[in-house]
Amino acid sequence: MTSDDAGGGPGGIDRCAPVGRIGERAVISALTAAATAAGPADDIVIGSGDDAAVLDIGGSTVISTDTVVEGRHFRFDWSTPRQVGARAVIQSAADVAAMGGRTTGLVISIACPPETPVGVVLDLNDGVVDAAHGLGARVLGGDLVAAAEVVVSVTAVGALEGRRPVSLGGARSGDVLAVSGPLGASAAGLAVLSDAESGPESWPDVVALHRVPSPDLTQGPIAAAAGAHAMTDISDGLVEELITMSRAAGLAMEVRVDAIPRRGDLDAVADELGADVGEWVLTGGEDHHLLAAFEPASVPAGWTVIGSVREAGGPVPEVWVDGRRVGGPDGPDLHGWQSFSQPRR
Amino acid sequence: MTSDDAGGGPGGIDRCAPVGRIGERAVISALTAAATAAGPADDIVIGSGDDAAVLDIGGSTVISTDTVVEGRHFRFDWSTPRQVGARAVIQSAADVAAMGGRTTGLVISIACPPETPVGVVLDLNDGVVDAAHGLGARVLGGDLVAAAEVVVSVTAVGALEGRRPVSLGGARSGDVLAVSGPLGASAAGLAVLSDAESGPESWPDVVALHRVPSPDLTQGPIAAAAGAHAMTDISDGLVEELITMSRAAGLAMEVRVDAIPRRGDLDAVADELGADVGEWVLTGGEDHHLLAAFEPASVPAGWTVIGSVREAGGPVPEVWVDGRRVGGPDGPDLHGWQSFSQPRR
The missing domain is CATH 3.30.1330.10 (PurM-like, N-terminal domain)
Incomplete structure (x- = not known):
């Protein structure tokens, strides 16, 4: 300039x-x-x-x-x-x-x-x-x-101000997985905007979060200072980020849907739109909250534990949601958004 | 990624x-x-x-x-x-x-x-x-x-490795202006490519320099270490950069066309295409060689003095080429390339 x-x-x-x-x-x-x-x-x-x-x-x-x-x-x-x-x-x-x-x-x-x-x-x-x-x-x-x-x-x-950088691939077996904020709001906002019948004014909060996500990014330095082993932001959807982390660490990742934080209004939005709130939470991208792997005793305040890391049973990626494998080559088609709108290979 | x-x-x-x-x-x-x-x-x-x-x-x-x-x-x-x-x-x-x-x-x-x-x-x-x-x-x-x-x-x-950053606006009255390489080659290469009659193979060197300029960018740190007062790269054409430097410093800039280094083949290319080699040298952008203002005794080896800096006679920008004013509001339309292809205001 x-x-x-x-x-x-x-x-x-x-x-x-x-x-x-x-x-x-x-x-x-x-x-x-x-x-x-x-x-x-x-x-x-x-x-x-x-x-x-x-x-x-x-x-x-x-x-x-x-x-x-x-x-x-x-x-x-x-x-x-x-x-x-x-x-x-x-x-x-x-x-x-x-x-x-x-x-x-x-x-x-x-x-x-x-x-x-x-x-x-x-x-x-x-x-x-x-x-x-x-x-x-x-x-x-x-x-x-x-x-x-x-x-x-x-x-x-x-x-970094003296903190050690937290890579994608540093998760260890026995770690817990935690997120820094509620997931699925941006996807819900997008669904409201895409729905011919509901105007954006019917669910202004999730629409606003789709337009401008508001992750608390100070949690990145906080997690690094707390000794997080691995971290990424959730831009492509939780499952997609877990697949990436699993592949990078060579370990299996498992999460429970009911442990994943979501906004109180998300179920009502899903009901009105006839949508699946679980899919928003698992695959909705662009919330930009953080996903990290910590030693169980090291999870900072403000983070919610959603699952854990363990040895993989075979080739990675290996990701499990509520006991169902989703991250393998034969897993269900439950992937996040990609720019070119093509299924992952 | x-x-x-x-x-x-x-x-x-x-x-x-x-x-x-x-x-x-x-x-x-x-x-x-x-x-x-x-x-x-x-x-x-x-x-x-x-x-x-x-x-x-x-x-x-x-x-x-x-x-x-x-x-x-x-x-x-x-x-x-x-x-x-x-x-x-x-x-x-x-x-x-x-x-x-x-x-x-x-x-x-x-x-x-x-x-x-x-x-x-x-x-x-x-x-x-x-x-x-x-x-x-x-x-x-x-x-x-x-x-x-x-x-x-x-x-x-x-x-910067300990060097002081060299801004656009630091030129001082009495400085000389110097460039780190020959100008106009990229403009000549563009003219060859745009000419319906000459193929790129007729003047491969200037065409290659249009496709990929090859400024010696180590001259930037060298000039900074030599105490350059002001510096910019020539991306929009020499006159345009002089106008920017004049405005930023509140000083007049003057250059002589015959002092500006240019490749030995540039006149022949201009002759063949019926083009004005002076315009290429003065307004041709994208060579990305460096333009700097130095104390006269501080010009590093490899740089060519093309003019000088003096007090402005009135409002800046004030740029003179061979004794003609080009950088004022009423100067001739001798400006570099702008992305939106509009004359400068």
């Missing part, structure tokens, strides 16, 4: 004009102004507006990137640009939290059609900035390019 | 099959295998294949992101996927170099239509990995999503 005085700040820009007419520099100038207006800055040496940002993280740096595409990961008729921006940040920050890191900064790339109104890009950026500030992080820079559809990439960087 | 044994490594995957049929996980597995097969790893604590990567940079971290879009920043009939990947890396690494940083790692996001052959994504990734290794850097992770067109975002992170 480069700063640009010409063209005015966010206040001086015509929000209804297409991005292609206002020009990249003027829009980037407005985005930069919004990103640098406020927020934590202790560790920022050089922020947004130069060739690159410079920050003093101190110790190990955690880095992760995530991309969302209009029409595939979000719809502007279901989410505001601000919600889309916030969700993109939380997705990337959840990956940093899943290593035990605290997100300190992020860079964002926005691709959009030239005819996109400038206000859409500014609102999306506001969502990014707000979500970053909510995490105690700062927007460090970005890129704005023309494309056929809106594509938003967020790369988050974080600090 | 998550690692995935099922589906085989790069050797076991059908390169002609569409990404959407092979599935995201299997393709990511192949990409991860390629990224982790070799390359420098001294500072990598946890590499590609977990929720996020962890690296020990030590001291300040530099971070920058850049995005390229099919049909706008590259064309697959003009560049191979491997070249597209390499170029995306160099673009981001040039921003890190322009702060005085050495790129140590990067994350990549690839969006592509589900019908894209897997081989295209693997080749693109190979270009990313090769270019990263060429810079002494490592691919730390990434994301693969479906989209209407190919969009590649590279976020590079680098180390």
Whole structure:
């Protein structure tokens, strides 16, 4: 990003004009102004507006990137640009939290059609900035390019602050599995939005959690400090993450559905929609709460034990739900969402 | 990225099959295998294949992101996927170099239509990995999503290794302006590719430099160590970068065209195409060589002095080329390339 005085700040820009007419520099100038207006800055040496940002993280740096595409990961008729921006940040920050890191900064790339109104890009950026500030992080820079559809990439960087990073594959036999928040809400919200008969206003809470998930990402550092052996965020659904953890550790994972925390309203939503609440809880992605393996005595407050880790009986992945095997090559088709919408091989 | 044994490594995957049929996980597995097969790893604590990567940079971290879009920043009939990947890396690494940083790692996001052959994504990734290794850097992770067109975002992170970061705006009156390599080659290569009559084989060198620029990015840390006051990489054309530097410093910048280094074959290419070699040198972007302001006695070996910095006579930007003002509001329309193809305001 480069700063640009010409063209005015966010206040001086015509929000209804297409991005292609206002020009990249003027829009980037407005985005930069919004990103640098406020927020934590202790560790920022050089922020947004130069060739690159410079920050003093101190110790190990955690880095992760995530991309969302209009029409595939979000719809502007279901989410505001601000919600889309916030969700993109939380997705990337959840990956940093899943290593035990605290997100300190992020860079964002926005691709959009030239005819996109400038206000859409500014609102999306506001969502990014707000979500970053909510995490105690700062927007460090970005890129704005023309494309056929809106594509938003967020790369988050974080600090371990002396904690050991928690990998995917470190679970040990005898560990318990625990989650940091209630599952299935985002899937329920998506189901409400997809249902022709129920309006979003009928179940506003789960719809809001689909639009912008609100995992407590401070639980990542807390789990790392508590000595978690393995951790990931639940982005593709619990079963999918258990399969990944099982494969990475070479161990079997088992969970009980009735132990998995879920919101009090989830059963009522499922009843109204004729949906299966268990499927939301097991396969619904995008809640971005954390899943971790701990020694039984080390589970931090705020985490709910949902199962355990044991030696595998054969080739991994080996995942069991209520005594039924789901993670094997011949298991039932109970998998999380994948970007290309194809069954897992 | 998550690692995935099922589906085989790069050797076991059908390169002609569409990404959407092979599935995201299997393709990511192949990409991860390629990224982790070799390359420098001294500072990598946890590499590609977990929720996020962890690296020990030590001291300040530099971070920058850049995005390229099919049909706008590259064309697959003009560049191979491997070249597209390499170029995306160099673009981001040039921003890190322009702060005085050495790129140590990067994350990549690839969006592509589900019908894209897997081989295209693997080749693109190979270009990313090769270019990263060429810079002494490592691919730390990434994301693969479906989209209407190919969009590649590279976020590079680098180390300052004790050097002071060199900002855009630090030029001082009395400084000389210098560049780290010959300009205009990428623009000439683009002109050859765009010309209906000359085939790329007639001027293979400039065409190759358009496909994959080859700036010496070690000059960034060298310039920082030499005490450069300001620096940027030439991505949007020399005049555009001078305008940015002038505005950021509040000073006037003047250059002489005959002092600007250019390849020996550039005049012959311009002659054949009936093009203006001066325009390529002044406004051609994407060479990604570095432009810096130094005290006259501090210009490192390998840099060419092209002009100087002085007090501005009025409002900035104020840029002079061969005694003609080009950077003012009433200057001639001699601007670099912008993503949205609109004249600067």
